[in-house]
Amino acid sequence: MAHYLVTGGCGFIGSHLTDRLLADGHRVTILDDLSTGRIANRPKAARLIVGDVADPEAVQDAARGVDGIFHLAAVASVQKSKEQWTATHRTNQTGAVVVFDAARTARDGGPVPVVYASSAAVYGDSPSVPLGEDSELRPLSAYGVDKLGCEMHARVAWQIHGVRTTGFRFFNVYGPRQDPHSPYSGVISIFARRLLDGCPVDIHGDGEQVRDFVFVGDVVRFLTAAMERPAPAAAVYNLCTGRPTSLLMLLDVLEELSRRRVPRHHQPARAGDIRVSIGDPAKARAAFGMTCRVGLLDGLSATLTGR
Ligand code: NAD
Ligand code: UD2
Numbered sequence: 001m002a003h004y005l006v007t008g009g010c011g012f013i014g015s016h017l018t019d020r021l022l023a024d025g026h027r028v029t030i031l032d033d034l035s036t037g038r039i040a041n042r043p044k045a046a047r048l049i050v051g052d053v054a055d056p057e058a059v060q061d062a063a064r065g066v067d068g069i070f071h072l073a074a075v076a077s078v079q080k081s082k083e084q085w086t087a088t089h090r091t092n093q094t095g096a097v098v099v100f101d102a103a104r105t106a107r108d109g110g111p112v113p114v115v116y117a118s119s120a121a122v123y124g125d126s127p128s129v130p131l132g133e134d135s136e137l138r139p140l141s142a143y144g145v146d147k148l149g150c151e152m153h154a155r156v157a158w159q160i161h162g163v164r165t166t167g168f169r170f171f172n173v174y175g176p177r178q179d180p181h182s183p184y185s186g187v188i189s190i191f192a193r194r195l196l197d198g199c200p201v202d203i204h205g206d207g208e209q210v211r212d213f214v215f216v217g218d219v220v221r222f223l224t225a226a227m228e229r230p231a232p233a234a235a236v237y238n239l240c241t242g243r244p245t246s247l248l249m250l251l252d253v254l255e256e257l258s259r260r261r262v263p264r265h266h267q268p269a270r271a272g273d274i275r276v277s278i279g280d281p282a283k284a285r286a287a288f289g290m291t292c293r294v295g296l297l298d299g300l301s302a303t304l305t306g307r
Helices: 012-023 056-063 078-083 085-103 142-161 187-197 216-228 247-258 282-288 296-305
Strands: 003-007 027-032 047-050 068-071 114-119 165-170 172-174 201-204 213-215 235-239 264-267
Touching: 003 012, 003 056, 012 027, 012 216, 027 056, 047 056, 056 085, 068 085, 068 216, 078 085, 078 142, 085 114, 085 142, 114 142, 114 216, 142 165, 165 216, 172 187, 172 216, 172 296, 187 201, 187 247, 187 296, 201 247, 213 216, 213 296, 216 235, 216 282, 235 282, 247 296
Parallel strands: 003 027, 003 068, 027 047, 068 114, 114 165, 165 235, 172 213, 201 264
Antiparallel strands: none
């Protein structure tokens, strides 16, 4: 059994990943500053170090002796990267460099593999549909640029320092435990909570923007598979379903599932918002021999019931 470091392990995706790793019999150390993550998300069996992923000493200490690192700590909000440009850059890009650097000497002075979260935001307003890994990269936000920077530094980690890295461009991940109370959280968690509370929802723009929603359990399956079979070079894969859902369609389905209707308030579109984001899952399917298997109806039901 292995010992893994999970940065951001008290967050939405990181806590699901930690659950899986522990269930598989591994040891887990979490490094998290609890900025958006919650102690309550941490499985008791995981060791928690409260610290900043952009602090080299904290990360080196946390990584000492581990067999691999899952790097998920980040400011996950596109909107926040607009409001707090410098601070999010420090976490999102410097944090990744610090992690790759620590991975160089983590075990017996030698390198350990890193599996890390990139994002579909690297494509920005790329005109390709669906988006393949070779599509043009035209990030529209500081968040997207920083995630692209992570991928570039991952190449350095491999080519210069021999650290094997696998990056996943997550599309829009959803599921239980995604914080419904923060305006910076994912749209599904916000809409689901509002419906259950009978409150109006805000739709930014006309609601015809399209996303590729991925259930968190599927994300965890790809992350663990990548750690078991680390990529030989600094490979990057889409983590997506290939299925488009507009915001208005999403609301219709949520209303049907919850048997509730709420008023829809249209707000101005967010600056830097991507219009159409649909990924091509073919490269990841070929590499890992699997696909995202949770459909939107099942995933939304699980989200609404919190399971
Ligand atoms: P989240 O906010 O729930 O989790 C992020 C975690 O990182 C939190 O626990 C937070 O406290 C921690 N963190 C933030 N800044 C930190 C710092 N400076 N030092 C240490 N810990 C810090 O978000 P999430 O949705 O679970 O996102 C996980 C990863 O996936 C992020 O890298 C995010 O950019 C990426 N991602 C998420 C989505 C999505 O749809 N949720 C899509 C694409 C990429
Ligand atoms: C998500 C991820 C981000 C990133 C990207 C990948 C979150 C919080 N962000 O960004 O980490 O990697 O996917 O492409 O998970 N919206 C509303 N009303 C609301 C909230 C959102 O209309 O109350 C709209 C928003 O303007 C956008 C869409 O819903 O058009 C999705 O927004 P989001 O914040 O869930 O995710 P996104 O795609 O900006």
